[in-house]
Amino acid sequence: xxxxxxxxxxxxxxxxxxxxxxxxxGIVPCGAMDPESLQIANALVGNAPGDAAIEITVRGxxxxxxxxxxxxxxxxxxxxxxxxxxGALVPVPSDRPVLVPSGSRLVCGSxxxxxxxxxxxxxxxxxxxxxxxxxxxxxxxxxxxxxxxLRSGDRLPVASNIATLSRExxxxxxxxxxxxxxxxxxxxxxxxxxxxxVSGSEELTVRFVDGHHAALFTERSRQVFxxxxxxxxxxxxxxxxxxxxxxLDRTRNVDVLSxxxxxxTVQVPADGAPIVLMADHQTTxxxxxIAEVISADMPRLAQLRPGGxxxxxxxxxxxxxxxxxxxxxxxxxxxxxxxxxxxx
Amino acid sequence: xxxxxxxxxxxxxxxxxxNAAIQAIVARIRAGRAPxxxxxxxxxxxLAVHIDPDHIGxxxxxxxxxxxxxxxxxxxATSTIAAxxxxxxxxxxxxxxLDLEPVxxxxxxxxxxxxxxxxxxxYHVLMMGFAPGHPYLGGLDAKLAIPRRATPxxxxxxxxxxxxxxxxxxxxxxxxxxxxxxxxxxxxxFDAHRAEPSLFLPGDAVKFVPIDRARFARLAxxxxxA
Numbered sequence: 227x228x229x230x231x232x233x234x235x236x237x238x239x240x241x242x243x244x245x246x247x248x249x250x251x252g253i254v255p256c257g258a259m260d261p262e263s264l265q266i267a268n269a270l271v272g273n274a275p276g277d278a279a280i281e282i283t284v285r286g287x288x289x290x291x292x293x294x295x296x297x298x299x300x301x302x303x304x305x306x307x308x309x310x311x312x313g314a315l316v317p318v319p320s321d322r323p324v325l326v327p328s329g330s331r332l333v334c335g336s337x338x339x340x341x342x343x344x345x346x347x348x349x350x351x352x353x354x355x356x357x358x359x360x361x362x363x364x365x366x367x368x369x370x371x372x373x374x375x376l377r378s379g380d381r382l383p384v385a386s387n388i389a390t391l392s393r394e395x396x397x398x399x400x401x402x403x404x405x406x407x408x409x410x411x412x413x414x415x416x417x418x419x420x421x422x423x424v425s426g427s428e429e430l431t432v433r434f435v436d437g438h439h440a441a442l443f444t445e446r447s448r449q450v451f452x453x454x455x456x457x458x459x460x461x462x463x464x465x466x467x468x469x470x471x472x473x474l475d476r477t478r479n480v481d482v483l484s485x486x487x488x489x490x491t492v493q494v495p496a497d498g499a500p501i502v503l504m505a506d507h508q509t510t511x512x513x514x515x516i517a518e519v520i521s522a523d524m525p526r527l528a529q530l531r532p533g534g535x536x537x538x539x540x541x542x543x544x545x546x547x548x549x550x551x552x553x554x555x556x557x558x559x560x561x562x563x564x565x566x567x568x569x570x
Numbered sequence: 571x572x573x574x575x576x577x578x579x580x581x582x583x584x585x586x587x588x589n590a591a592i593q594a595i596v597a598r599i600r601a602g603r604a605p606x607x608x609x610x611x612x613x614x615x616x617l618a619v620h621i622d623p624d625h626i627g628x629x630x631x632x633x634x635x636x637x638x639x640x641x642x643x644x645x646x647a648t649s650t651i652a653a654x655x656x657x658x659x660x661x662x663x664x665x666x667x668l669d670l671e672p673v674x675x676x677x678x679x680x681x682x683x684x685x686x687x688x689x690x691x692x693y694h695v696l697m698m699g700f701a702p703g704h705p706y707l708g709g710l711d712a713k714l715a716i717p718r719r720a721t722p723x724x725x726x727x728x729x730x731x732x733x734x735x736x737x738x739x740x741x742x743x744x745x746x747x748x749x750x751x752x753x754x755x756x757x758x759x760f761d762a763h764r765a766e767p768s769l770f771l772p773g774d775a776v777k778f779v780p781i782d783r784a785r786f787a788r789l790a791x792x793x794x795x796a
Binding site: 246249250255365373438483490510515519 | 704
């Protein structure tokens, strides 16, 4: 126990890559909303891709780091600062490994762009797995830290040998890459990796393949869906992004039978306002599905914040598969090159 | 459903025989343990297969699932894995039957008749969803088939047994819901920390067993739901 929450931030949760194999009893995988950034954060501290880290939302937490610890911040750019033993606050560099001395206070500020940042620590956050995953399932109230977002006073479990582990890993780095010294006793690499999923503007085009019930919508509504901009509504969360914009009408108002849904399903309730299902969505649903956002675009969508503008672009399934595979290879290459810096 | 999940639709309506066939196919697919399978989800008249992209590369998920269905859909029903049978004690007392009045008015049955007709048939878990451990049960007596409440309740107590249309549900924990509540079970429906987290599994045969208040209190104590 050496990571203490002094302030929780807006919504900070423990997440890994998800809890698979339980959707038949109504449990959705959950996991990081931007799994690419989570994997990069993990790679930056020498972790396995699926180790658990802290997902930070819009405004970050303040954490007391009681022991020497190798950390990395990835995902949306965030103004983070560190103070060692009550000293002045100095900026913490993102997107690279940072060795932080014991007795440090990490003050994460607001995200300047995007919605989610990830804080990984060497060895991961090691809270007890529930159904094979450490992801926090907020609607079901289990997983992560007691099934809820972090609160002031929480102590996050980390590897018992965190200081040794951190020093050893960082020492492995210095053999291959020159290190940069910072104020307040921090050390980091000179190199950093570029952010992969956060766009420069709050406008995003995502691609989709037709949903199961696309044919139930009027021709005009299907055109509107691909031509107009939608705004991410403020009541959006980890379960779904509610979209404000032109309403979508159906040719007939027949009830659709409740059936399984997926990450990225765009469903349209009777009021005609579409909802994109995100990581904590329900496993089944009875609303008409107009579209399925392709896998490759989901991490980017997860970084778009409420108020951001979204447009949908039609895409062939074969293209969606190719893009998914490209994204997977790009991420793998990046994680390998980071691992190479660690000499592994 | 996009490039990482496939939905296979068998019908556009609920049919108990079709659902039983879907449950059998899903059980066989799950038993086959293909490494690229993340989740296999049976539903009323469809099934979904969620895929791990790390295992399939550029392969077309629809082709993979088509082959899976061909392989497992042709086996005779006699080779299915035997369905489990779950007995669920229910107290139908007015205290727990929050919607007893409207149900009696709609069905023109007495409180006793509602309970008897509800406990009589064998039910089957057709689909799970809405919340972890939340089953949709088919087999409801046609006389009890009434619409959902006009306004959902903000909170339905955990363990509530509720009916609407041709089905019955059991609320795994206190959540909002619009079905007509006619009783409550003292059992713990869902616990993520149990070896088998869900009391119900898709395809299960379910039998409701009427109990009185005293037995409800005793079982609730044992189950830790009191």
